[in-house]
Each structure stands twice: as C-alpha cells, then as structure tokens.
Amino acid sequence: MRFKANIQNIITFTRFTASLSSLGPFAWVRLDENDIRFTVIPEQGTQVWSVLQIDSVFESYLIESAADNVINLEVPLQGLHRALKSAVNATAASIRLTKRDGLPMLCLTINTTSVGNIAMQTADDSFAAMMDTEDGERGMNIDFTNNARERETIITQDIPIRVLSSNSVDGLHEPRTREPDVNIELPSLMQLKAISDRFTRLALVSKASASSVSGATSVGPRLELSANMHGCLRIRIDTDAMNINSTWTGLTNPRLDPSAIEGGEAALQNHPTEIMRQQGDAKGDSEEGWAKVFIDGRDWSKVMSVGRVGGRVIACFCNDHALILYVYMNTGNDDGSDRSVLTYYISSYSN
Amino acid sequence: MVTLKFTLTPEASASIHGALLCLARFSDTVSLEAKDDSLTFSALNLSKSAHAAVALDTPFFSAYEFEAEGGHLDSRFTCCMSNKALLSVFKSRNNDAKSSNITERCEVSFQEDDDEAKCRMIARNICSNGVIKTFRLTYESAEIMQALFDRDLAENKWAIRAGFLKENLAYFSQKVEQLDIFYEEGKMTFLSFTAKVVSAKNGVLPVNNHRISLLTNAEILKMPLKTTVILNGGDFEKLSVQEQLHIVVSVKDFRAVVLHAESIDTVLHAYYTSPGRPLQFAYNKGSMNCQFTLTTAGEYRGTTIQPAPVGAATRHRSESERASKPPPSRAKVMPPPPAPSGRRNTKTLGKRRPSAPDRSAETSRDNQDEPLFVPMENDDRNWDPPSYDNAEESLGWDASEETESLFSRQIREQEARAAAAATKRKEEVPETGPDESQEASISLSPTQRLSDIPRLW
Known part of the structure; x- marks a missing residue:
C-alpha cells in the first residue's frame, strides 16, 4: 500500500480541511486513481460528501494498493488541518502514507525557508x-x-490515522433524496452566514428568556430557510416573541441539464422545479411557490464555514424534507470542466 | 546586619518582569540570592526536573548595594517569595499612553524587623508628577536550591539565534510533552512526541507497539501530531554535537526558555553530555545571564561505540557533582533590617498596597467594532461557527441595564426609608396614644411593604 503526493495548492487544501473539521472530528478519506473523497458523517447533524480532483491539490500523485489501487483511511481533521497550517509558508510540501512504531501515519513533509534567519x-x-x-x-x-542556501528548514508532521478495510466502508452510502423542488444559487456566504448567525443568536436569547418561565426545552434554535424558482431566498426565525426574516431577490435558479435527467427533455418539463416555476413571483410577495426547510441554527453555522473555500454554492430545496448544498470549490486552476465539489446533506426538521 | 538595596531604570524593571514571567512557567515561587556582585532570581519546578536562574550583574542596576552580615566577603543573602507578587511590582505601565504617571525609577530595599515576624521587601516606583507607588511584599528566608553544571565538561554544544528557534516552535502541537533533539548528517533535528497516551479504559499508557492495541480507534486518532523540525547545521552559530545522540527534554520547559530568549533577542546556547545527565540552556543579554538546567532522557542510537570518556577519573567526579542537583545551599539567618532609604517619604503619597494588574483593558472583546451584520475584514476566522454559549450577546440596548439597576435601587432606597420610618414610628407607639399611631400610618408612603403594615397594629 503506497500513497505519495506533492501538495501544490496548500491554501486551498488547508481551507478545505478547516471547513470539514467544523462538522466532525474525523473524516473517511478514500483515495484512488481518479479522485480523492473526503466524507464526514457526524453522529448528529449535517453530512458532507466531497470529491477533490487530484490535480486541484496534488501533483506527482502516486497510489498503489492491493485493493484495485484504492486506499481507505480514517483521518483526524483537526490534526490534518493543524499540520497543513504549518505549511502555509512552505516552498514545497508533500504527503505520504507511512508507518511509525507500528502505527500508520500520514506524514507531511514541509520545506520552508526562514525569512528572519541570517546567522x-x-x-x-x-x-x-x-x-x-x-x-x-x-x-x-x-x-x-x-x-540563502543554508536557511532551508524541513518540518515533518506525522498525523496518526487508521487504515480502513474495504469491508468496513462498504456500508457507507451517500444519502439519496428525492428530486428537489427548487434549485437556487446562494448569495455571498459571508453575508448569509453573518445574518443567519445573528438570527440564531436572537432565537437563542429569546428562547433563554422564555425557558426561564416555561422550563428549558432541548431543541436548538430553528431557522426556516425557503426559496422559490424566481430568484428569492428567505431566511426566517419565528418564535413566540418575534418573527424576523430576510429575503434576497434576483438570485439565479440554475437550469437543469436535460442530459443528466432520466427521460431527457420531456421529463424535464414535468420536473418538480418546473412545476414550482409556475408559482410565485420575483419579488417573493406571494405565499405560493416556496420550498422550505427547517434547520438547526448551530448546525447551519458549521455548514456555512465552507464559505472559506470560495466558489459557487447551489442549494437544492426538497420541501419539508432536506436541503442539499453543492459547493463548487475555487481551486484556482479549474477551467470549468472538472471541478471539486462538496455536497452537504442537511435534513429538515418538522415544525 | 544585611543591607540589600538596588535601583532600577524602567527598562531594567521591564527586563526583570520578562524574566519573572519566564520563571513563572517553572514555579509559583521565586528565590532570590544576593551576592556582592550579582542578584539571582531562580525557580525550581515541583518535580525538581528543571531549574531556572536569571542572574543580574551589578551593571544591570543603576545602583546596587549589598553588605552581608558581619562583612564576610563571600556571604550571601537568600529568600523566596511569590512570583505573582513580584510581577506586579515590576510590571511596566509606561506603555499606556493615557497614563501620565511614567515610572522613572524603581528602588528596592529589603528589611527584616526583629520585633515583627514579617520580612519585607519594599519596592518604590517613583513616577513623574511626584507620585510614588510603594509595594511591600513579604518574603521568607529560605534555603535555595542550586543546579551545578560545568559547561567546560559538556561535550555537546550548540548555539542558535532564539528568534529562529521560536519561529519553528510554532509548528509543535500544544499537547505534546517531549522533545527529542539529535544531530544527524549535518542537520539538527527537533522531534516532538508524546510518550504517553490517556486511554479511557486502560488509563495512562506508554506509546509503543505492544500497548497500542489497548487503545480504541478514536483514541489513536486523537493522539497529538508528531512534529519534526530539521534545521541545517549552517543555521547554527555554533554546532559541536555527537551524531545520533538523542537527548530528550520537556517541550514545556524548552518553550519557556526559547520564548524568553527570543523576547530579549539573543543567542541561545545549549550544553549537554549525554542522555540522563543534565542539559543546560544559557544565554545572556548585557548584564543578564540566564541559565536553565534540565534533566534529560534519551539514548545513543549510533552504530559506532560511544567514544570512551576522556579522563575518566575527573569525569566521574564532575558527573557525580552534576547529577546531584541540589548541592550546597545554606540557610542564612535573616539579619536585622537595613533602614530603608527615604522611608518617611512613602507615607506621603504612594502608600498603596500592591494591587493586581488591571487586566480589564487587555481582555476587552476584540469584536467591539464589529459591523452590524456582515463582517468587513476577510479574516479566515469569520468562517468558524460562532460560539453561542457566551452570554455576552443579549437582546436590548446597552443602556437598559444601567437604568434598570438605578431604578431598582431607587425603589429599594424608598423601601428602606419607609421601613426605617415605620420602625421609628413603631418605637414611638407606646409613648403616644393609639389614635396618633393611626394617623402616622396614614402618612406612610405608598411604597410601604405589606409585610411591614401588620407590625404597626
């Protein structure tokens, strides 16, 4: 079993791991000859399934294993992130799978030149x-x-990991959801995060003051997120004390690619999103045509942490069922054809 | 009779403050040893595995006076005191632009009053505008431990700019405990690792092949990172080390040493012989000499036989000397007090108890100027999920709390006044007739507590 690669896009990789580590402590990493998959399935809350194109973070990628050149690992995200962070000023960095004292490790080797050191x-x-x-x-x-020749320093960071057998990951499947009712491109995540964080705080505070009277409840603050097929997105909290919402208009509803749908063009006409398109309006005034989900405010905030990787985010709303986010990473060297994508599965609470 | 007095410039006070901060990482108490030509602050950690000493030669002080009991030439004066208390004495407040009280000098004297059981160190910070801040700290005379170390006998030596080491220190994980230092093929390696790992089921375990199976998977993954920093020999000012000699010290101690050495921008020297024998880190800046003697572990992993020690006889002696850490330390009987200079003046203005440094300014929240909704700066931390647990964020406006409390205070005051009036009247009741007391009750204020009323009848 061999895995070795040079990291060519350290900043991207670091931000990527930071985003994932806000969701859970460990990731299942699947390496093969085509791509790298990072999956975080926390005990509770949102799952993320991501696919990284090899050349978006690595070069001179080498993988060999008895199981069809596939390697499955369990990796501590904090550790990986910490190790990558020490490489931000690196001139070169490489990663490889190794064993130290009988323990499997991901070994990160970083070459850096120190600015301050002149003897x-x-x-x-x-x-x-x-x-x-x-x-x-x-x-x-x-x-x-x-x-200048002598100032180079080499740092290695050994990250303890676990090698997973293919049996143990066979049972893991990406969630399947029904066809979405609304697809919409989200506004700037920095904006969205700031506002939803504020809403979550307000909900928490109003709940805290309410619970002091009526006794504590265990449910977290619920945000109501909804969108229509006319470029509107609404985020709302509704508590006994208040009802606040923010609405964005003029967003894009991306069209589905007919070739990606079973049944082609004809089926597209009957797709839920096309039916939803016939309702509602571009100002969001109408009560019709909204697909909505109820999500946990704290969990949503962890998801929003992905904003640091940049790039387009498409949200797919399955009314009262789930919200799926597709985050297309800005890897700097993409030409639009093959991109690295993170997919977040957020299930809706019933309200 | 012992006299110990010295005067410090603000810069010297700040240097002492920095050194004390470093010593605080080893122990809560700091020991002082005064000699004719130097004053030494030292700290020994609880497990007695690390001894830190900062010696200040007389040029460090603007004035230094030490006269031992009986006038013996090589006599000393030793005592120990709380590091925290000393820190507040030497904490510089000159950086605060708002403060008009710039400290101009610090005068310290030691006294022991035979009549009183208290030994005191008196520090006077003389500030501009005639302000004098006087600190009176108690100390106790104590035997102090010293670490003996003969650098000439140390076979392995290296020296490096502390700033460069500090840059690399940042790579080590916070949780690691041990640091293995070794030299190999022209490169110096600093390897941080954890020797023990805490298992929920099996307690503390040493990390090795045989025990690792006792750990659960999650525990393996939670082990801290193992970090190696490899520096080129050329980055060192001086490097004369045996190859493959692994010497292991505590990361915590190493960090404390490097951070202090870096803060005074100097070159850090290391001296050691072999694993198991003490290692000394030393550096100096002007008249400040710092020495840190640490116990070590480790092993020699080279293939060649370790060179036979030269001059085994002398070596043996020196080793036994070095190995026994706390050698000659004598308790000095505290001498009678030296009359502190200008003691009368202290009563004028600065007679204040040493107060804890005001930290409120430092801990002020850094997001004070946060824009209403969208954070402006492109800071990576903005993407982290916020911690909703802090109760700072609350509904309402800032002024509300204050007016409310003012309001409730008014109510309480009125209540108190009414109650006082009521009791007063109650006392008057026996003297006056029942009719008059009824009249009095009519004039009670409307905020009268119901519970007070029955007492009137």
Whole structure:
C-alpha cells in the first residue's frame, strides 16, 4: 500500500480541511486513481460528501494498493488541518502514507525557508562591510548567497490515522433524496452566514428568556430557510416573541441539464422545479411557490464555514424534507470542466 | 546586619518582569540570592526536573548595594517569595499612553524587623508628577536550591539565534510533552512526541507497539501530531554535537526558555553530555545571564561505540557533582533590617498596597467594532461557527441595564426609608396614644411593604 503526493495548492487544501473539521472530528478519506473523497458523517447533524480532483491539490500523485489501487483511511481533521497550517509558508510540501512504531501515519513533509534567519555573525559582518566601504554589494553577495542556501528548514508532521478495510466502508452510502423542488444559487456566504448567525443568536436569547418561565426545552434554535424558482431566498426565525426574516431577490435558479435527467427533455418539463416555476413571483410577495426547510441554527453555522473555500454554492430545496448544498470549490486552476465539489446533506426538521 | 538595596531604570524593571514571567512557567515561587556582585532570581519546578536562574550583574542596576552580615566577603543573602507578587511590582505601565504617571525609577530595599515576624521587601516606583507607588511584599528566608553544571565538561554544544528557534516552535502541537533533539548528517533535528497516551479504559499508557492495541480507534486518532523540525547545521552559530545522540527534554520547559530568549533577542546556547545527565540552556543579554538546567532522557542510537570518556577519573567526579542537583545551599539567618532609604517619604503619597494588574483593558472583546451584520475584514476566522454559549450577546440596548439597576435601587432606597420610618414610628407607639399611631400610618408612603403594615397594629 503506497500513497505519495506533492501538495501544490496548500491554501486551498488547508481551507478545505478547516471547513470539514467544523462538522466532525474525523473524516473517511478514500483515495484512488481518479479522485480523492473526503466524507464526514457526524453522529448528529449535517453530512458532507466531497470529491477533490487530484490535480486541484496534488501533483506527482502516486497510489498503489492491493485493493484495485484504492486506499481507505480514517483521518483526524483537526490534526490534518493543524499540520497543513504549518505549511502555509512552505516552498514545497508533500504527503505520504507511512508507518511509525507500528502505527500508520500520514506524514507531511514541509520545506520552508526562514525569512528572519541570517546567522548573526555574518549579518554583522555584511553590515560592517556595507558601512566600511561604499560598495556594499560586494559584502552582500558573499554572505547572502551563502546563507540563502543554508536557511532551508524541513518540518515533518506525522498525523496518526487508521487504515480502513474495504469491508468496513462498504456500508457507507451517500444519502439519496428525492428530486428537489427548487434549485437556487446562494448569495455571498459571508453575508448569509453573518445574518443567519445573528438570527440564531436572537432565537437563542429569546428562547433563554422564555425557558426561564416555561422550563428549558432541548431543541436548538430553528431557522426556516425557503426559496422559490424566481430568484428569492428567505431566511426566517419565528418564535413566540418575534418573527424576523430576510429575503434576497434576483438570485439565479440554475437550469437543469436535460442530459443528466432520466427521460431527457420531456421529463424535464414535468420536473418538480418546473412545476414550482409556475408559482410565485420575483419579488417573493406571494405565499405560493416556496420550498422550505427547517434547520438547526448551530448546525447551519458549521455548514456555512465552507464559505472559506470560495466558489459557487447551489442549494437544492426538497420541501419539508432536506436541503442539499453543492459547493463548487475555487481551486484556482479549474477551467470549468472538472471541478471539486462538496455536497452537504442537511435534513429538515418538522415544525 | 544585611543591607540589600538596588535601583532600577524602567527598562531594567521591564527586563526583570520578562524574566519573572519566564520563571513563572517553572514555579509559583521565586528565590532570590544576593551576592556582592550579582542578584539571582531562580525557580525550581515541583518535580525538581528543571531549574531556572536569571542572574543580574551589578551593571544591570543603576545602583546596587549589598553588605552581608558581619562583612564576610563571600556571604550571601537568600529568600523566596511569590512570583505573582513580584510581577506586579515590576510590571511596566509606561506603555499606556493615557497614563501620565511614567515610572522613572524603581528602588528596592529589603528589611527584616526583629520585633515583627514579617520580612519585607519594599519596592518604590517613583513616577513623574511626584507620585510614588510603594509595594511591600513579604518574603521568607529560605534555603535555595542550586543546579551545578560545568559547561567546560559538556561535550555537546550548540548555539542558535532564539528568534529562529521560536519561529519553528510554532509548528509543535500544544499537547505534546517531549522533545527529542539529535544531530544527524549535518542537520539538527527537533522531534516532538508524546510518550504517553490517556486511554479511557486502560488509563495512562506508554506509546509503543505492544500497548497500542489497548487503545480504541478514536483514541489513536486523537493522539497529538508528531512534529519534526530539521534545521541545517549552517543555521547554527555554533554546532559541536555527537551524531545520533538523542537527548530528550520537556517541550514545556524548552518553550519557556526559547520564548524568553527570543523576547530579549539573543543567542541561545545549549550544553549537554549525554542522555540522563543534565542539559543546560544559557544565554545572556548585557548584564543578564540566564541559565536553565534540565534533566534529560534519551539514548545513543549510533552504530559506532560511544567514544570512551576522556579522563575518566575527573569525569566521574564532575558527573557525580552534576547529577546531584541540589548541592550546597545554606540557610542564612535573616539579619536585622537595613533602614530603608527615604522611608518617611512613602507615607506621603504612594502608600498603596500592591494591587493586581488591571487586566480589564487587555481582555476587552476584540469584536467591539464589529459591523452590524456582515463582517468587513476577510479574516479566515469569520468562517468558524460562532460560539453561542457566551452570554455576552443579549437582546436590548446597552443602556437598559444601567437604568434598570438605578431604578431598582431607587425603589429599594424608598423601601428602606419607609421601613426605617415605620420602625421609628413603631418605637414611638407606646409613648403616644393609639389614635396618633393611626394617623402616622396614614402618612406612610405608598411604597410601604405589606409585610411591614401588620407590625404597626
């Protein structure tokens, strides 16, 4: 079993792991010859299934295993994120699967050059040389070329992991949901996150003051998220004390690709989204045509953490059932054809 | 009679403050040892595995006066006191732009009153505008431990700029305990690792092949990262180390040393012989000499036989000396008090008890100027889920709390006044007739408590 690769897009990879680690402590990582899959299935809350294109984060990717060149690992996300963070200033970084003291490890090797380190003695000398003669360059040439070569530091971070047998992951399947009622491209996640966080806080506070009278309830704050097929998205909290909502208009409802749907163009006409398109309006005034879900405010905030990876986010609403987010990562070198995608499955609470 | 007095510039006070912060990472108490030519602050940790000493030579002080009991030449004065208390004395408040009280100098004297059981250190911070802040700290005379270490006998030495080490220190995980330092093929390696792992079922376990099966899967994954930092020999100021010699020290101690050395921007020197024998980190800046003597573990993993020690006889002696950590320390009987200089003046203005440093300014929330909804700056932390647990965020406006409390205070005051009036009247009752008391009750204020009323009848 061998896995080795150079990391070429450290910032992206670091942000990616940071987003995942807000959902759960461990990820199931599946490596094969085509792509890398990170899956987080927490005991409670939102699942994320993500596919990274190999060349979006790695280069010189090498994988070998007895099981059709597929390797399944369980990786602590905090540890991986921490290790990657130490590579942000790296000139080169590589990752490989190894064993230390009988324990499987992901070993991250980072080459970095230290800016501050010029051996003191030589720095003084070069400074003196600059002061003594007007021709400072001569002194600089001698000392600095010499130091530049020597200043490189190598850091290795060993992340304890678990190798999973293919049997143990066979039972894991991506959730299946029914066809969505509304597809909509979300506005800037920074905006959305800031507002939903504020709403969640308000809901928590009003609940805290309410529960002091009526006794504590165990349910978290519920956000109501809804969208229609005319570019409107609404986020709302509705408690005994207040009813607040924010509505976005003028968003895009992406069209479905007929080739991706069973039955093609004809089936597309009868697709739930097309039926929903006949209701509602672009200002969101009408009560008709909304698909809505109730989600946990805290959990939603963890999901919104994915905003750091950037890129387009499409939300698919299955009315009263689930919300699925497709996050198309900005990997910097995509040409639009093959992209890395994170898929979030958020189930709706009944209200 | 012992006299110990010294005066510090604000910079020197700040240096002592920095050194004390470093010593605080080893122990809560700090020991002082005064000699003719130096004053040493030292700390020994609880497990006696690390000894830290910061020696200040006389040029460090603007003035230094030490006269031992009986005038012996090599006599010393030793005592120990709380590190926290000392920190507040030397904490510089000059950086606060708003403060008009700039400390100009700090005068410290020691006194022991035979009549009183208290030994006192008196520190006077003389500030501008004639303000004098006087701190009176108690100390106890104590035997102090010293770590003996002969650098000349240390075979392995290296020196590196502390700033460079600190940069690399950031890579180590917070949770790791041990640091293995070794030299191999022209490169120096710093390897942080955890020797023990806590298992819910089996308690604390050493990490090795045989025990690992006792851990659950989640526990394996929760082990801290093992981090290796490999530095080129050329990055060192000086490097003379035996290959493959693994020497293991505590990360916590190492971190404390490096952080302090970095704060005074100096070159850190390490001296050691072999695993199991003490290691010393040393550095100096001006008249401040810092020495940290740490116990070590580790092993020699080279293929060649370890070179036979040169001069085994002398070596043996020195080793036994070094191995026994707490050698000659004598308790000094505290001498009678030296008259503190300018003691009368302290009564004028600055007679204040040492107060804890005001931290409220430091801990003020950093998101004070947060925009209403959307955060402006593109900070990665903005993406983290917020912690909803802090009760800071509350409905309403800031002023409400204050007016409310004011209001309730008014009510309470009125109640109290009414109650007082009521009791007063009650006392008057026997003297006056029942009719008059009835009249009095009519004039009661409407905020009268119901419970007070029956007492009137």
